[in-house]
Amino acid sequence: MDRIGDFNMKDDDANDDDDSRPIIHSVGGEEPSILTSNFFLDHVGEVFLTLKPDGLSWKLMDSLCNDNEDRSTCLGIQFLSKQDTSINISDVYAVEFIDWGLVHKTLLTNPGFLLGHASEMYRFTVHGIERSKSQPSLWAPTVFTFAHVDKQTCQMWANRMNSYLSLETDRPRNLLVYVNPGSGKGNGCRTWESVAPIFSQAKVKTKVIVTERAGHARDAMASITNRELNLYDGIVAVGGDGFFNEILNGILLPRHRAPYPPTPPDDDPTIETESDVLLHDPTVTIVDPTVPNDDESPLLKRSTLNESQAVNLNQDSEMSFPNERFRFGLIPSGSTDAIVICTTGVRDPMTSALQIILGKRVCLDIAQVVKWEKSHTSKNKPHVRYAASFAGYGFYGDVITESEKYRWMGPKRYDYAGTKVFLRHRSYEAKVAYMKAESEKTNVGANARRIKAFWGLTKESERIACRAKCDICNTTSVAPQREKPDPKQESNWVRVKGRFLSIGAAVISCRNDKAPDGLVVDAHLSDGFLHLVLIKECPRAFYLWHLTQLARKGGTPLNFDFVEHHKTTTFTFTSSGEESVWNVDGEILQARKLSAQVFRGLISLFASGPETYKTHFADFIQEPASIINNVYPFSLFFFNVILNSFRYYNSLPPVAKTYATICFFMSLCSELNLYSPWTVALSYEDVFKHFQIWRLVTNFIFLGSFSLTFAFRLFIILKYGVQLERGPFDKRTADYVWMFFFGAFSLLAISVIPFLRSPFMGASLVFMIVYVWGREFPNTRINIYGLVELKGFYLPWAMVALDLVFGDTLMPSLLGIGVGHLYYFLTVLHPLAGGTDFCKTPFWVHKLVKYWGRGYQMNSPVKKADPSTGVAFQGRSYRVGGTSSASTRYPPNVGAFNGRSRRMDTSS
Numbered sequence: 039m040d041r042i043g044d045f046n047m048k049d050d051d052a053n054d055d056d057d058s059r060p061i062i063h064s065v066g067g068e069e070p071s072i073l074t075s076n077f078f079l080d081h082v083g084e085v086f087l088t089l090k091p092d093g094l095s096w097k098l099m100d101s102l103c104n105d106n107e108d109r110s111t112c113l114g115i116q117f118l119s120k121q122d123t124s125i126n127i128s129d130v131y132a133v134e135f136i137d138w139g140l141v142h143k144t145l146l147t148n149p150g151f152l153l154g155h156a157s158e159m160y161r162f163t164v165h166g167i168e169r170s171k172s173q174p175s176l177w178a179p180t181v182f183t184f185a186h187v188d189k190q191t192c193q194m195w196a197n198r199m200n201s202y203l204s205l206e207t208d209r210p211r212n213l214l215v216y217v218n219p220g221s222g223k224g225n226g227c228r229t230w231e232s233v234a235p236i237f238s239q240a241k242v243k244t245k246v247i248v249t250e251r252a253g254h255a256r257d258a259m260a261s262i263t264n265r266e267l268n269l270y271d272g273i274v275a276v277g278g279d280g281f282f283n284e285i286l287n288g289i290l291l292p293r294h295r296a297p298y299p300p301t302p303p304d305d306d307p308t309i310e311t312e313s314d315v316l317l318h319d320p321t322v323t324i325v326d327p328t329v330p331n332d333d334e335s336p337l338l339k340r341s342t343l344n345e346s347q348a349v350n351l352n353q354d355s356e357m358s359f360p361n362e363r364f365r366f367g368l369i370p371s372g373s374t375d376a377i378v379i380c381t382t383g384v385r386d387p388m389t390s391a392l393q394i395i396l397g398k399r400v401c402l403d404i405a406q407v408v409k410w411e412k413s414h415t416s417k418n419k420p421h422v423r424y425a426a427s428f429a430g431y432g433f434y435g436d437v438i439t440e441s442e443k444y445r446w447m448g449p450k451r452y453d454y455a456g457t458k459v460f461l462r463h464r465s466y467e468a469k470v471a472y473m474k475a476e477s478e479k480t481n482v483g484a485n486a487r488r489i490k491a492f493w494g495l496t497k498e499s500e501r502i503a504c505r506a507k508c509d510i511c512n513t514t515s516v517a518p519q520r521e522k523p524d525p526k527q528e529s530n531w532v533r534v535k536g537r538f539l540s541i542g543a544a545v546i547s548c549r550n551d552k553a554p555d556g557l558v559v560d561a562h563l564s565d566g567f568l569h570l571v572l573i574k575e576c577p578r579a580f581y582l583w584h585l586t587q588l589a590r591k592g593g594t595p596l597n598f599d600f601v602e603h604h605k606t607t608t609f610t611f612t613s614s615g616e617e618s619v620w621n622v623d624g625e626i627l628q629a630r631k632l633s634a635q636v637f638r639g640l641i642s643l644f645a646s647g648p649e650t651y652k653t654h655f656a657d658f659i660q661e662p663a664s665i666i667n668n669v670y671p672f673s674l675f676f677f678n679v680i681l682n683s684f685r686y687y688n689s690l691p692p693v694a695k696t697y698a699t700i701c702f703f704m705s706l707c708s709e710l711n712l713y714s715p716w717t718v719a720l721s722y723e724d725v726f727k728h729f730q731i732w733r734l735v736t737n738f739i740f741l742g743s744f745s746l747t748f749a750f751r752l753f754i755i756l757k758y759g760v761q762l763e764r765g766p767f768d769k770r771t772a773d774y775v776w777m778f779f780f781g782a783f784s785l786l787a788i789s790v791i792p793f794l795r796s797p798f799m800g801a802s803l804v805f806m807i808v809y810v811w812g813r814e815f816p817n818t819r820i821n822i823y824g825l826v827e828l829k830g831f832y833l834p835w836a837m838v839a840l841d842l843v844f845g846d847t848l849m850p851s852l853l854g855i856g857v858g859h860l861y862y863f864l865t866v867l868h869p870l871a872g873g874t875d876f877c878k879t880p881f882w883v884h885k886l887v888k889y890w891g892r893g894y895q896m897n898s899p900v901k902k903a904d905p906s907t908g909v910a911f912q913g914r915s916y917r918v919g920g921t922s923s924a925s926t927r928y929p930p931n932v933g934a935f936n937g938r939s940r941r942m943d944t945s946s
């Protein structure tokens with residue numbers, strides 16, 4: 039077996055007898071800080087490697103690549119992933135010496151030094167992270183394998199790197215991991231299994247506990263002693279926001295000590311202040327920090343907190359916490375995962391795992407939500423909850439309550455429950471009082487905000503989203519505590535009373551898949567504010583508009599007159615009528631009276647914050663629609679709707695478009711009483727006796743008066759009819775038109791039998807489309823009302839079943855299926871089995887289409903087909919007067935329809 043033994047040192051300093059030995063630079067003392075040597079980088083080639091305390095870098099010793107050349111071009115496509123030439127120690131999570139073994143030769147044809155060399159050496163691997171170029175927040179593990187013929191050299195480099203890694207003291211060594219097996223789609227365990235190997239690679243010890251029931255983790259956290267907790271550098275939750283909340287509460291409830299926020303005023307208008315609560319309400323059960331804890335660990339005592347901890351944990355609060363290194367980790371596996379998206383920038387278990395292993399840290403504000411209730415001993419007995427992301431009432435509470443009934447649906451339950459609750463459109467009477475934050479300006483009205491935004495006058499600070507190394511979070515967390523407004527002073531409070539669709543308090547922006555910018559785009563991870571969003575009662579359409587803005591990237595969900603957004607530190611709430619519930623981080627809290635306050639940077643998370651996040655000001659300015667939106671919101675809403683509808687309509691293919699348009703206008707005219715539907719219905723008597731032959735056609739184009747059934751039929755044409763025309767009937771306009779003619783003729787023939795006759799056969803024709811679509815797209819997955827998923831093949835039958843359930847007549851659907859099957863049999867199945875094609879598109883249909891001038895004309899060039907379209911009708915195009923058009927998709931002489939094209943200038 040060959041060995042590489044002739045590394046060439048190209049550095050002038052590396053003028054050693056044995057080129058393969060590392061050069062050691064001693065800088066400023068005994069400890070050599072720089073190592074250099076030649077190594078073989080697996081899959082790349084020979085490199086000159088340099089190790090410094092802050093990182094490893096290398097230079098490809100490829101004589102063919104000059105330094106000015108673009109390495110990626112030079113190295114070729116195989117090496118794109120290995121074009122890095124350095125990695126910081128802070129991005130490395132493991133270095134391992136691995137024994138003698140295979141290294142892969144580069145595929146470069148470089149006769150200078152790569153070809154002909156041996157392929158086995160001693161190796162050490164460097165495991166680090168790679169940031170996605172397009173989405174820097176997304177991290178993936180990467181590995182570099184360096185090889186050398188000398189074992190000692192390899193070992194020495196690996197040891198040196200490991201010694202540098204050991205200086206990274208902020209990294210966890212020992213973690214307690216809780217896995218919720220039922221989170222999200224029930225894949226908590228799989229999520230953990232997918233990331234567990236990198237924890238062992240990084241030599242991070244993990245004690246993994248899979249929960250057995252709801253509340254398991256909270257109970258465990260509440261009962262674990264601080265001494266035991268102190269053995270760990272953090273707790274990692276593998277699950278969703280609700281599961282994280284459970285662990286957070288398990289940790290904080292017995293340990294966090296701070297005065298409660300003021301109770302909401304009863305009928306008495308004076309607000310009770312913190313001290314009022316403490317002094318006058320004997321029932322408030324604040325844990326006395328002076329009461330000795332069973333646990334003897336000195337770290338638990340507040341007096342032992344050093345200054346930095348005190349700043350970190352917020353000076354308002356008093357908290358016994360195990361150790362300074364302690365952080366929370368969250369590996370996303372839930373249905374929403376807003377906390378992970380806000381703290382890492384992406385919803386990716388691997389990114390979260392890597393950020394935990396590399397010991398990243400961000401501080402997170404925590405809201406303390408206190409529910410006050412009457413007990414037999416007290417007027418106001420507090421029940422405390424902590425929230426890391428959001429507490430919401432009304433719509434938010436109703437959605438979470440409704441969604442709990444459909445947990446079996448997985449994450450889809452939120453869509454379903456959201457739609458139901460939206461349709462209910464309930465508002466709730468409530469009183470809200472919030473403390474004015476010193477930085478909040480007078481309440482700028484929505485119109486003024488809109489105009490300011492339009493002219494670019496909105497202050498940058500009002501729009502800056504939180505990001506990694508966020509200035510707002512960092513400056514505020516180290517700056518002296520803001521002077522808090524005195525809660526005793528009535529002038530520091532603002533009171534709002536009315537009917538609200540929802541009341542929300544966002545601790546962080548709450549970005550998630552459904553709201554890409556979150557509810558409050560500029561809510562920061564540790565800005566020390568609660569962002570109170572009050573949505574007053576408004577028409578359903580306006581609320582829908584708010585929701586669509588929420589669902590849109592760059593949307594402005596808070597720029598409405600019925601929406602108020604206030605930055606505050608404390609607020610109180612009292613329900614004064616019909617009640618909803620509170621949704622605290624996805625968990626239900628029933629409270630008639632509630633108050634909340636925020637603790638700035640109360641906990642630390644293993645996360646680095648989202649990478650640079652683009653504000654949407656530029657988008658806003660560029661998009662003309664958005665400009666109008668902010669000046670003439672109402673007109674733009676309709677303008678947008680009309681514009682998008684127009685665009686959509688224009689994009690429709692001709693046959694489906696024409697059929698849908700005619701049907702729509704037929705129903706519209708009937709609605710306007712311009713004619714009676716009975717004058718267009720099928721009646722053979724009128725056709726033959728009174729020569730009302732139009733009835734033979736018009737009965738197919740009246741789909742009913744405006745109703746849900748009509749909308750559904752139109753939807754079928756626009757969805758399935760369009761898919762057929764764009765797919766299997768692509769470039770075969772005449773064939774598609776013929777399908778409709780065939781259906782109509784067949785239905786007319788069938789309706790000669792009185793029992794099977796129906797005055798309007800349009801519904802059957804539409805159903806025929808569904809049947810043919812089902813045969814053409816048999817494996818496409820269909821979701822019915824978000825409840826059942828089935829294959830396209832079964833769609834017509836599922837629709838028949840629905841007709842049955844809703845008590846609709848089955849005849850039109852069954853006739854449509856029958857005719858659809860007849861068509862499919864004659865045009866596809868029978869010819870495929872070697873039979874004669876009885877159902878060829880007649881020549882007059884081609885002529886008609888030519889005369890019509892829409893779609894693909896006779897003699898038009900046959901374009902290359904889209905391979906993703908349907909299968910059965912491939913190759914059945916007719917090139918009239920052109921060369922034979924065998925399948926445009928199948929190779930010659932393969933498939934059912936080869937040779938069935940015909941030339942107009944010859945007989946078929």
Ligand SMILES: Nc1ncnc2c1ncn2[C@@H]1O[C@H](COP(=O)(O)OP(=O)(O)OP(=O)(O)O)[C@@H](O)[C@H]1O
Pocket residue numbers: 217218219220221222223248249250251252253254276277278279280281282284371372373374375376623624625
């Ligand atoms: N073993 C278990 N069996 C049943 N429920 C559990 C179990 N472990 C935890 N839970 C509960 O499951 C609830 C939801 O968990 P989680 O937050 O992980 O998922 P999710 O609700 O799908 O996601 P999200 O909160 O992001 O919407 C939590 O309230 C938690 O108490």
